[in-house]
Amino acid sequence: MGFDLPDAERYHRLATYPVYLNAADPREETVAEISAVTPDGNTVIYTDAAARRIGFLDIRHPANPVGRGTLSLAELGHADDQPTSVAAVGEYVLVVIDSTGGDFAHPAGRVDVVRVADRSRVRSIDLGGQPDSIAVSPDGSFAAVAIENQRDEEAAPPGGEEGDLPQPPTGFVQLIDLVGAPQSWTTRRVEFEVEAARAAGLDTPEDLEPEFVSINSRGQVAVTLQENNGIAIIDGRSGAVSKIFSAGSTSVAGVDTVDDGVIDQGGSIPETPREPDAVGWIGDDHLATANEGDWKGGAPAAGRSSTPAAAKSYGTQATPSNNSRCAPVCTSKNAPTRKGPSRKGWRSPNSPGGRSCCWPPSAAISSPSTTSAMSPRRCSARSCPPRRDRRGSCLSRRVTCW
Numbered sequence: 001m002g003f004d005l006p007d008a009e010r011y012h013r014l015a016t017y018p019v020y021l022n023a024a025d026p027r028e029e030t031v032a033e034i035s036a037v038t039p040d041g042n043t044v045i046y047t048d049a050a051a052r053r054i055g056f057l058d059i060r061h062p063a064n065p066v067g068r069g070t071l072s073l074a075e076l077g078h079a080d081d082q083p084t085s086v087a088a089v090g091e092y093v094l095v096v097i098d099s100t101g102g103d104f105a106h107p108a109g110r111v112d113v114v115r116v117a118d119r120s121r122v123r124s125i126d127l128g129g130q131p132d133s134i135a136v137s138p139d140g141s142f143a144a145v146a147i148e149n150q151r152d153e154e155a156a157p158p159g160g161e162e163g164d165l166p167q168p169p170t171g172f173v174q175l176i177d178l179v180g181a182p183q184s185w186t187t188r189r190v191e192f193e194v195e196a197a198r199a200a201g202l203d204t205p206e207d208l209e210p211e212f213v214s215i216n217s218r219g220q221v222a223v224t225l226q227e228n229n230g231i232a233i234i235d236g237r238s239g240a241v242s243k244i245f246s247a248g249s250t251s252v253a254g255v256d257t258v259d260d261g262v263i264d265q266g267g268s269i270p271e272t273p274r275e276p277d278a279v280g281w282i283g284d285d286h287l288a289t290a291n292e293g294d295w296k297g298g299a300p301a302a303g304r305s306s307t308p309a310a311a312k313s314y315g316t317q318a319t320p321s322n323n324s325r326c327a328p329v330c331t332s333k334n335a336p337t338r339k340g341p342s343r344k345g346w347r348s349p350n351s352p353g354g355r356s357c358c359w360p361p362s363a364a365i366s367s368p369s370t371t372s373a374m375s376p377r378r379c380s381a382r383s384c385p386p387r388r389d390r391r392g393s394c395l396s397r398r399v400t401c402w
Contacts, residue, residue, distance in 0.1 A: 001223075003033065014062045014063045015062065015063050015064060015065055016065065017057055017065040018068045019031075019032040019046070019048065019055055019067075021067055022055050022056075022057070022067030022068075022069065022070060023067060023069040023070050024070065026049065028050075028051060029050040029051065030050055030051055031047055031048055031050040031051070031054065032046045032047075032048060033046065033047050033048070033050055034046065034047045034083075034084070034085045034086055034133075035047075035086070036086045036087050036088040036093065037059075038086060038088045038093075038116055039088060039089075039090065040150065041059070042058065042059060042060050043055075043056055043057065043058060043068070044056070044057040044065070045086050045088060045093050045116070045383045046086070047083040047084065047085065047086055048070065049083060049084070049085070049187070049254055051070075051072075051081050052072065052079065052080070052081060052082055052083070053069045053070045053071055053072045053073055053083070054070065054071050054072045054073075054083055054086060054093070054095055054341060054379055055067070055069070056068040056069055056070070056073075056116075056119075063124075065381070070115065070238070071119050071170060073095075073097060076095070076112050076114075076121055076124075077097065077110075077112075077124075077337050080099075081097050081098065081099045082097065083095055083096065083097055083098075084096045084097070084098050084109075084132050084133070085131070085134045086133055086134070087134045087135065087136045087143060088116075089136055089138075089140055089143070089146060089178055089191040090140070091116055091117065092113050092114060092115055092116065092122070092182065093113075093114050093127075094111050094112055094113060094134060094136075094143060094176075094383075095111065095112045095113075095114055095135045096109070096131045096132075096133070096145060097109055097110050097111070097112060097131070097250060098130050100130045102261075104149075104150070104152040104155065104167065105168075105169075107129045107130030107147075107149045107150075107169065108127075108129070108130065109127045109129060109130050109131040109147070110124050110125055110126050110127055110131075110174065111125040111127060111131075111134070111143075111145065112124050112125075112376045113125070113182045113185075115171060117189050121129065122182050122183075123182040123185070124187065125176065125187060126341040127145060127147060127174050128147065128174065128189065128212065129147035129148075129149045129169070129171065129172065129174075129188075130146055130147065130148055130149050130150060131145050131146065131174075132145075132148040132150075132210070132211055132212065133145070133146045133211065133212045133213055134145045134146075134213065135213045135214050135215045135221070136178070136215070137215045137219055138215065138216070138217050139219075140178060141176070141177070141178060141179065141218075141219075142175055142176060142177050142178055142219075142236055143174065143176045143178060144173055144174070144175055144176075144215060144221045144223075144234070144236060145173065145174045145175075145213070145392055146171070146173060146210035146211055146212060146213045146223060146224075146297060147171050147173060147174055147210060148171050148209050148210055148211060149169050149170065149171040149209065149225065150171075150209060151163060151164075151165055151207075151209065151344075152167060155167060157240075160194070163295070164295075165203070165204040165227060165228075165295070165402055166204050166206050166207030167208045167348055168207060169241040170191075170192075170206065170207045170208050170209075171192045171207075171208050171209045171210045171225075172189055172190060172192065172208075173189075173210055173213065173221065173223055173234060173285065174187055174188070174189055174190070175186075175187065175188040175189075175190060175221075175234075175236060175239060185231060188239045190234055190239050190241065192208050192225075192232060192241060192244065193241070194206050196241070196244050197228065197230065197244055200230060200244045200246055201230075202225065202228040202229060202230040202244070202246055202247050202248040202401060203227065203228045203229050203230075203273070203295075203296070204227070204228060205228065207228075208225050208228050208230075208263070209225060209226060209227045209228060210223050210224070210225055210232075211223075211224045211225065211226040211276075211277055211278075211302065212224045212226075212276075212277060212278045212279050213279075213375065214279050214280050214281050214287075215236060215281070216281040216283070216284045217284055218284050219235065219236040219237050220234070220235060220236065220242075220281075220284070221233070221234040221235075221236045222279045222280075222287055223279075224247075224276045224278070224279045224289065224400065225244075226275050226276060226277055226278060226292070226295075227236075227275065227294060227295045229246055229247050229248075229249075229273040229275050229276075229296075229297070230244060230245065230246050230247060231244070231245055231247055231276065231287070231289070232244040232245075247273070247275065247276050247289065247291065248274060248289070249269070249271045249272055249273050249332060250271075250272065250274055251269065251270045251271055251272070252268065252269050252272075253267075253268040253269075253350075254269050255269065257269060258386065272289035272293060272296075272297045273296050273297040274293070274297060275291065275292060275293045275294050275295060275296070275297035276289035276290060276291050276292070277289075277290050277291070277294070278290040278293040279340070324372070
């Protein structure tokens with residue numbers, strides 16, 4: 001494309017700060033995920049969805065970051081709320097909070113405006129849906145929040161499979177005008193036209209799921225519609241959707257396509273939807289996307305086959321005489337809740353509501369009814385929709401043989 005960019009400087013890591021040291025119990029799960037830096041460059045604020053809080057780091061001396069404690073969402077609202085993103089504006093941090101709980105049909109969320117100096121909440125702004133990411137315009141005049149209203153991966157729409165779309169309500173973008181004091185800030189809801197999305201070739205245009213937002217110096221908001229394999233451009237000043245288009249498909253080779261615990265980069269994926277997650281502006285005229293694949297995109301094991309390729313090796317890993325296979329315990333709405341971002345636990349396949357799913361165990365299991373912990377890994381088996389945290393990472397799970 002002929003970008004005229006300066007020579008890149010060599011990346012040099014100054015320091016690493018283990019967030020479990022930041023006023024947290026080291027025995028509990030902690031996750032530093034989304035971060036923002038205050039305008040003065042002195043403080044990093046990060047989300048910790050696992051512990052349902054945000055954390056603060058003093059980086060006035062970047063080589064020696066100092067933990068300055070955390071703010072639990074239980075102090076701002078409900079103990080089950082989750083932070084999905086943060087952004088810094090002036091003396092405040094905008095904390096994006098998902099308060100949906102397990103009710104996907106009635107998504108909810110808010111932005112809490114917190115003063116960084118004393119960590120007091122000065123205002124709470126209802127978003128009218130389940131949020132994901134937030135971005136602030138370069139001039140600080142407005143913010144954009146992606147209201148995803150994400151699908152329930154255990155629910156099946158009429159004629160579809162678990163995790164399929166459509167699963168209303170559809171998503172939208174909420175603009176927040178940051179003029180004056182927080183008490184005077186106003187919101188503008190931007191919805192997408194179904195026919196425009198259909199004409200652009202987006203998947204399931206009647207149920208769009210905004211994922212990530214980015215704003216350029218012209219005030220244009222780029223929005224990824226990940227599951228729909230699309231991107232939209234919004235004029236942040238007027239709130240009008242100026243463009244919506246498909247992210248298209250791509251073929252890749254030299255990649256590992258099977259989640260079997262073995263690194264084998266001999267696989268390929270032909271003509272798969274890009275399904276972009278994050279997006280960023282390069283100047284004001286070009287976009288860069290991180291094409292994760294999520295619903296229909298990605299490895300073949302994430303497709304619609306009822307028996308992923310990874311399952312073929314299970315028979316050699318277990319030794320019960322009845323020729324059974326090892327498989328992990330799958331999610332169930334009735335399973336006990338574990339600590340961490342997931343709202344649902346794991347249940348034995350011989351329990352009511354249990355299901356057999358295809359994931360390789362971390363080690364061979366030699367007898368029935370034996371369980372073994374697995375490490376967190378990326379999700380890929382489409383026929384076994386795993387529970388994820390807000391950014392798509394799999395949670396720890398257990399496996400069983402029967």
